[in-house]
Amino acid sequence: MGISRFLKVTPLIISFILYFNHSNIALSGGVEKEYKIEKGDTLWDISGEHLKNPFLWPNIWEKNQYIKNPDLIYPGNRLILPVIIPSIPVSRPDRIEEIEAPLAPAEATIPVAVPEEPAVPETPPATEAAEIPEPPEIPASLYPPSHEPSPIEDKPAPEIVRRTAIDEELIYAGGYIVKDIISSGVITGSPEGRNIFAAGDNVSLSLNKKENGISVGDKLTVFKTPEYVIHPKTRKKIGKLFIPLGVIEIYRVQGRDAAGRVITTYTNLSVGDHIQPYSPAPSVTETARTVPGLHGYIIDSRDGNVLISDQNIVYLDKGAYDGVTPGTAFFVVGDKPDNIIGEIKVISIQAYTSTAIVTKSVEPFSIGSKIVTSIK
Structure with a gap:
């Protein structure tokens, strides 16, 4: 009985020790948190503050698949933060002691062989953080x-x-100042009755003219209601600010009414946002x-x-x-x-x-x- 109990218990102890020394970080099954993006935030900073490790920012990006580019996050949008906690380190004892139940009188004279102590390797070096690839050049x-x-x-x-690189999507989403902006129509709603839209949502559109050249399959840029830019020193009008918010692909046109699917967003779209034919940024x-x-x-x-x-x-x-x-x-x-x-x-x-x-x-x-x- 003593030998059999020893052989059963000892492997459990070794497995327990090796399990807790395998990793210092584990995903928790706890409740995920929601975070509202503030001005100046980056995924790097948010990960450093809330996950206590800035190199875990890809975990946040993976949880929020509406973000197409991790360099493009905007104030007011909400993030789901994965719950990541450090596992409890368990120190390895210098020697694994035998664990036996009290011997019965008949077993007291039976010699018990003490197994050789298993070779326990030195504490492994800390795993280096995975290298995060740099974004493409601009x-x-x-x-x-x-x-x-x-x-x-x-x-x-x-x-x-410079901390980050810049890509074509940022160039396009950055917008620019122009003399005037022509609107082809506005977003009026959605079949589901929603007022705020993201990638994958269907939207209803009101076109400015019945014969406007827009047809099924066309892509349209969604942009904010343009406002004049006033020079802060001379107080002169410089032009109108064109800020793209996303891209819609048309799947139905009937007179001045149309419907499309949101295929790209740089921030949330809403009822009243304007549309015009899509033109990609020059490369x-x-x-x-x-x-x-x-x-x-x-x-x-x-x-x-x-x-x-x-x-x-x-x-x-x-x-x-x-x-x-x-x-x-x-x-x-x-x-x-x-x-x-x-x-x-x-x-x-x-x-x-x-x-x-x-x-x-x-x-x-x-x-x-x-x-x-x-x-x-």
């Missing part, structure tokens, strides 16, 4: 400048490491041209942010005619000329304006902040 639109800048001897701008190589001595201002932001910080999209009063190209970097200047509080990078351009993303911010800044390409 393709962006390129327009030839109207003039070559005259050489100016300036102090080279200090190199600032050419980024040149990151430097224009010494150029200065201007941030004249608006994509999400209407009062305070602007990392990864926000902003609009500038400098464009192709000023020598700006996709990839041109500007420094954001604070109260003093040598007080650099951030850096922005141009992702698309128009004739007199451009769209940029904040790649670094030492402190939040605002619409009307001054920008320069070099520091004297």
Whole structure:
């Protein structure tokens, strides 16, 4: 009886020890939490704060499959946070003791063989975090400048490491300033009676004209009701802000009534949003041209942010005619000329304006902040 009990109990102890030393992180079966995205949030930051490890951001992305691009998350949208908890580490004893039940009198004289102690390997080195691949490099639109800048001897701008890359989807979703915007119609609702829509939802549309050239299979861009951009310094109208919200594919057209399916969203769509024929963002190589001595201002932001910080999209009063190209970097200047509080990078351009993303911010800044390409 003693030997048989020993042989039954000992493997259980060894299995128990090896199981808890196998991994330091485990998914919990607990209740998942919901998080509302705030201005300036990134999946990296959210993972670091709520999962206590920024390298677990892909777990959040996997849980929220409506997010097509992890660099494109917007304030107000909600995330499901997976519940990830550290498992309880169990220290391995130096020696595995025999566990026996009391011997019966008849068994007391039977010699019990003590098995050799199994070789227990040294504590394995911590598993390295899986390497997260970098996003693809940025393709962006390129327009030839109207003039070559005259050489100016300036102090080279200090190199600032960029945290993320930029892709075509960000270029398109970033929007731009144009002289005027033509609307082909509006979203009026859905067969289910909903007012807010995401990818996969069906929507009802009201077209502006019966003979508008829109047919089944066409793709339409959904965009916000355009508003005029007023220059924060001169108070002049610069143009209208065109901000794409998503893409719809038409599956029914009947006179001025139509229906479509949402195939892409950059943020939630809603009743009253406008539509127009879809045109993909041009795809050419980024040149990151430097224009010494150029200065201007941030004249608006994509999400209407009062305070602007990392990864926000902003609009500038400098464009192709000023020598700006996709990839041109500007420094954001604070109260003093040598007080650099951030850096922005141009992702698309128009004739007199451009769209940029904040790649670094030492402190939040605002619409009307001054920008320069070099520091004297």
